[in-house]
Amino acid sequence: MIEVNELRKTFGDVEAVRGVSFSVEPGEVFGFLGPNGAGKTTTINMLCTLAKPTSGFATVAGHDVMTARDDVRRHIGLVFQDPTLDGYLTAEQNLKLHAELYGVERALVPGRMKQVLEMVGLYDRKDSVVGTFSGGMRRRLEIARGLMHSPRVLFLDEPTIGLDPQTRSSIWRYIHELREREEITIFMTTHYMDEAEFCDRIAIMDQGEIVALDTPAALKAQVGADRVRIGTEDNDVAIAALREAFGLDATVSEGEVTFYVEEGAQFVPRLFNELDVAITSVSVSRPSLDDVFMSFTGKTIRDAEEDSSKMRNRIMMQMATRR
Numbered sequence: 001m002i003e004v005n006e007l008r009k010t011f012g013d014v015e016a017v018r019g020v021s022f023s024v025e026p027g028e029v030f031g032f033l034g035p036n037g038a039g040k041t042t043t044i045n046m047l048c049t050l051a052k053p054t055s056g057f058a059t060v061a062g063h064d065v066m067t068a069r070d071d072v073r074r075h076i077g078l079v080f081q082d083p084t085l086d087g088y089l090t091a092e093q094n095l096k097l098h099a100e101l102y103g104v105e106r107a108l109v110p111g112r113m114k115q116v117l118e119m120v121g122l123y124d125r126k127d128s129v130v131g132t133f134s135g136g137m138r139r140r141l142e143i144a145r146g147l148m149h150s151p152r153v154l155f156l157d158e159p160t161i162g163l164d165p166q167t168r169s170s171i172w173r174y175i176h177e178l179r180e181r182e183e184i185t186i187f188m189t190t191h192y193m194d195e196a197e198f199c200d201r202i203a204i205m206d207q208g209e210i211v212a213l214d215t216p217a218a219l220k221a222q223v224g225a226d227r228v229r230i231g232t233e234d235n236d237v238a239i240a241a242l243r244e245a246f247g248l249d250a251t252v253s254e255g256e257v258t259f260y261v262e263e264g265a266q267f268v269p270r271l272f273n274e275l276d277v278a279i280t281s282v283s284v285s286r287p288s289l290d291d292v293f294m295s296f297t298g299k300t301i302r303d304a305e306e307d308s309s310k311m312r313n314r315i316m317m318q319m320a321t322r323r
């Protein structure tokens, strides 16, 4: 349903997407996971024909994103990070407007509207003005709107960002129900690790490149070992001692010394007996997608986001001092 080959996008000196290749099967829920600034939105924008690739090739529903933009657009639905509903109109009026823009046959509109509003649990609010809706209700209505013209692929850019956990999980319920009911492929971006678990396959993106691509289970199995994190009074000394005593390669992530071992829980008592460093806290966890990200990039997603926001601040400072 989506074929991408060496797709690249540069903005001046910034290489936002550095030649990514992947394909998405019909009916899949495919996730793009990565920290802020990894290039997820830029990739989605190229696939939706909203940004022109610098080089490379991509097709969506069999149509080339460079040469058949109208065909691509007819077959896709979009839900963006920034809301684009009209707050003065009712839910139903917003959907009607969209149906007209997409040239949905008039006779089909009422039935389709009922169907999509029921799917996101908003049919009984169809006559309410959208300005009175909560953030979660608006996002659900945007999903319904993206489906009005029966697209083959639904693109969702961070569909749950800024929503509370309960609303996030209800949005996911709708996404899964949607996949059951409609023959649709879903392509989404997220930087929430827990949400990426709900995807059939995920591509992990960092600094414009795909660093890993597989099912969540297969990616976690690749990490294999448990993650152990220790708080210490001197992280550098602890890292050197771990290497010396156990031959382990540890790093500091989110302020704690982190390393991977098989059977982490059994290993912890040895740590206290054999490591000559004061330990202030210990945690052991099964591999998560954050560990997958770390095993491919050497940092956690949160650390990567801090790095990228520091870099943005530095560039802005440089621009301000140059003026």
Ligand SMILES: Nc1ncnc2c1ncn2[C@@H]1O[C@H](COP(=O)(O)OP(=O)(O)OP(=O)(O)O)[C@@H](O)[C@H]1O
Residues within 6 Å of the ligand: 011, 014, 015, 016, 034, 035, 036, 037, 038, 039, 040, 041, 042, 043, 191
């Ligand atoms: N129009 C633009 N002009 C210049 N640089 C851009 C533009 N759009 C994106 N970038 C840069 O390209 C890189 C990738 O950005 P992109 O928005 O694709 O990342 P992202 O993974 O979607 O992050 P986020 O979740 O914050 O949107 C960043 O360094 C960003 O600053």
